Amino acid sequence: MASADNSQAVGDAAQAGSQATLWSRRDFFGRLGWAGFGLVSLATVLAGMRSAFPRVLFKPDTTFKAGLLSEFIVGEVNEKFKSDYRVWIIRDLQGLYALYAKCTHLGCTPRWLKAESKFKCPCHGSGFYMSGINFEGPAPRPLERVRVSIADDGQLVVDVGVKYRQENGDWDKPGSFLHA
Numbered sequence: 402m403a404s405a406d407n408s409q410a411v412g413d414a415a416q417a418g419s420q421a422t423l424w425s426r427r428d429f430f431g432r433l434g435w436a437g438f439g440l441v442s443l444a445t446v447l448a449g450m451r452s453a454f455p456r457v458l459f460k461p462d463t464t465f466k467a468g469l470l471s472e473f474i475v476g477e478v479n480e481k482f483k484s485d486y487r488v489w490i491i492r493d494l495q496g497l498y499a500l501y502a503k504c505t506h507l508g509c510t511p512r513w514l515k516a517e518s519k520f521k522c523p524c525h526g527s528g529f530y531m532s533g534i535n536f537e538g539p540a541p542r543p544l545e546r547v548r549v550s551i552a553d554d555g556q557l558v559v560d561v562g563v564k565y566r567q568e569n570g571d572w573d574k575p576g577s578f579l580h581a
């Protein structure tokens with residue numbers, strides 16, 4: 402009789418053990434489900450917040466006033482704005498134009514060599530006349546001009562955001578040159 406009671410007790414214990422394992426598995430999968438739900442909800446909320454604050458790209462101002470035309474000497478390359486705006490302003494007998502100081506080979510910044518009257522790129526040796534036309538080295542095309550105009554107060558306005566390419570015929574367009 403005692404032996405029968407013992408085996409009954411062992412059976413009950415085994416059943417209770419497997420029941421406990423079953424519950425702990427259910428508990429685990431239940432928690433996993435809630436965690437997944439929480440992550441999906443969080444992602445949805447974040448996506449909503451992102452669309453409420455769209456990304457805006459702020460472009461730096463590309464336009465600046467460079468002074469009066471009379472401040473630019475005929476036959477000289479003015480380098481005053483090269484470090485801030487990457488342009489040279491050049492006045493010749495016909496008028497004035499601004500060249501973008503970026504080599505048309507691979508984008509280095511050329512130097513103005515006054516004694517040789519040319520722009521020379523330090524990277525691979527391209528050379529450009531004062532007009533911006535390329536004549537030596539690997540640069541495949543002239544330097545680009547940028548937009549020039551006159552403001553109401555008589556000052557020269559330069560916009561480095563507008564470029565003119567000689568090989569496209571852009572140097573004939575208004576804005577690429579100021580007759581003065």
Ligand code: FES
Binds near residue numbers: 505507522524526538
């Ligand atoms: S980047 Fe100017 S010559 Fe190559």
